Amino acid sequence: MARGLPAIEGGSPVRTEYLPFARPAIGDDEIREVEATLRSGWLTVGPRTRKFERVVAEYLGVEQTAAVSSCTAALHLAMVCFGIGPGDEVVLPTLNFAAAPNMVIHLGAKPVFADVDPVTMNVTPSLLDVATTDHTKLYVPVHFGGRPCEIDEIVTLGRSRGVRVLGDAAHAIGADVAGRKIGTIADATAFSFYVTKGITTGEGGVVSSKDPAMIERARLLSLHGMSSDAWKRYSEHGPWFYEILDAGYKYNMNDVQAAMGLCQMEKVDAFREARQRVADFYTRALGDMEGITVPPPFDVGHHAWHLYPIRIDLDSITIDRDRFIQALLKEGIGVSVHFIPLHLHPFYRDRLGYGPGSFPAAEEYFRRAVSLPIYPSMTDEDVRDVVLAIAKLLDHYKR
Ligand SMILES: Cc1ncc(COP(=O)(O)O)c(C=O)c1O
Secondary structure: OOOOOOHHHOOOOOOOOOEOOOOOOOOHHHHHHHHHHHHHOOOOOOHHHHHHHHHHHHHHOOOEEEEEOOHHHHHHHHHHHOOOOOOOEEEEEOOOOOHHHHHHHHOOOEEEEEOOOOOOOOOOHHHHHHOOOOOEEEEOOEOHHHOOOOHHHHHHHHHHHOOEEEEEEOOOOOOEEOOEEOOOOOOEEEEEOOOOOOOOOOOOEEEEEOOHHHHHHHHHHHEOOEOOOHHHHHOOOOOOOOOEOOOOOEOEOOHHHHHHHHHHHHOHHHHHHHHHHHHHHHHHHHOOOOOEEOOOOOOOEEOOOOOEEEEEOOOOEOOOHHHHHHHHHHOOEOOEOOOOOHHHOHHHHHHHOOOOOOOHHHHHHHHHEEEEOOOOOOOHHHHHHHHHHHHHHHHHOEO
């Protein structure tokens, strides 16, 4: 094990070549397909986007999906389809990105935060249940880091309370519960294809549902509410005529993104398996290391391993989490934190009246959390360097 003075104190770093926190896996096939799309002259929503929707639907095991410009757009459209509006409450975990609650605010409804389970970091049915009131219309559980939450039980709770369930699967393409893919269980599910995610289209997302009518409405709303999209209007497949059937948005995916996405979907399982290998390596190497808590195993299906968040035991070292991160960066290791709990951000704190102490499990996690690099192109050496850097810092800063 590499020991010695941390680079932040003037020692030599574990790595001289910086290991980024995330890196997309773009191959020659993506480059070829994007080039072919550019040469085709059809850049906006068209045949590749429609094919991408079918490929994702087939992969998940639903009839239809709607491809959009981001997961945020997918969340927004699903909320519109569920009729969320003024007077409604939407319950979601505070350990979360701002996308879903921001959309709730834009619809004039009220986000209500729930704490998370201190072991899995996912919101649970009982935490959602205690946050439910007569005004609750929607639950938006997150599959945190790619670990499926108890989605069947949340759907059952929703049925008993008259509440719809929109899964935030920004982290969870490829995850499943006992062979049933995330994206097929909730009333609707939103995926992200942002550059760091399980597959990427640069920016992009999909909304899935078992209800094809809902997906057709989401697709209509994604392009101004027009009765016929540009591909149908301007190709030989359809006339110039269109009608506005609803007050839609401009949220469509385009064919350049879809060209990349089609190549990525061919590798979605290979990417997930590569992430699993990195996660297994970390768990073997760090699982018994004093001062570190690793994510718990997930043995009732497949974890998508978008994140590998460890927790530092702050009582065993003389520095805090932020200094630990600075020291890791100096060792040449890119890391991050997911997330600052939403209720601690100025906007949500002030708007909703939350504050420090409102959600103890999320806050305790946040104080100690460090997300390690995890992506398909990481080599064993890269993973080993991360482990060496952590061991070096724990040793040097031991209390
Ligand atoms: C939990 C969660 N939901 C939604 C999003 C939004 O995804 P997008 O950037 O595709 O809109 C993110 C982004 O990282 C996220 O982490």
